[in-house]
Amino acid sequence: QVQLVESGGGLVQAGGSLMLSCAASGRSFSTSTMSWFRRAPGKEREFVAAITRSGRPTYYADSVKGRFTISRDNVKNALYLQMSSLKPEDTAVYYCAEDVSSWTADYKRIGVYDYWGQGTQVTVSS
Numbered sequence: 001q002v003q004l005v006e007s008g009g010g011l012v013q014a015g016g017s018l019m020l021s022c023a024a025s026g027r028s029f030s031t032s033t034m035s036w037f038r039r040a041p042g043k044e045r046e047f048v049a050a051i052t053r054s055g056r057p058t059y060y061a062d063s064v065k066g067r068f069t070i071s072r073d074n075v076k077n078a079l080y081l082q083m084s085s086l087k088p089e090d091t092a093v094y095y096c097a098e099d100v101s102s103w104t105a106d107y108k109r110i111g112v113y114d115y116w117g118q119g120t121q122v123t124v125s126s
Helices: none
Strands: 004-007 010-013 020-025 033-039 048-053 058-060 068-073 076-085 092-099 120-125
Touching: 004 092, 010 020, 020 092, 033 068, 033 076, 033 120, 048 068, 048 076, 076 092
Parallel strands: 010 120
Antiparallel strands: 004 020, 020 076, 033 048, 033 092, 048 058, 068 076, 092 120
16 A cells, blocks of 8 residues: 655745655555645645656646756655745645656646645745
8 A cells, every 4th residue: 555645844934945755655656657736725736846757857837947856766765845945825735646657748637646645734934
């Protein structure tokens, strides 16, 4: 059974940085596409970043490109999201997600993913 557990969220001032982590159990991690999504208050869950099983290439939402970096460690079964130059509009619950199938160009679609974490809150104050 796959379990994803996010950590690293918190309260940060605008312009600051945070590193989110996602610890994955199960044997599928190293062959899975992994992504981060987020849900801001009153909004639907949206794609943030994706990474292929090898670590390259990576993909980002336009709103975070140049500020966020997704990475993974297939030995530690861990996924990361380094967030810099944070803005109040980045405030959201952040989720990691795992797609155990082969890479799909549909990586921005929520329904593609097989497993989800419980989320970690990120709050950016102005």
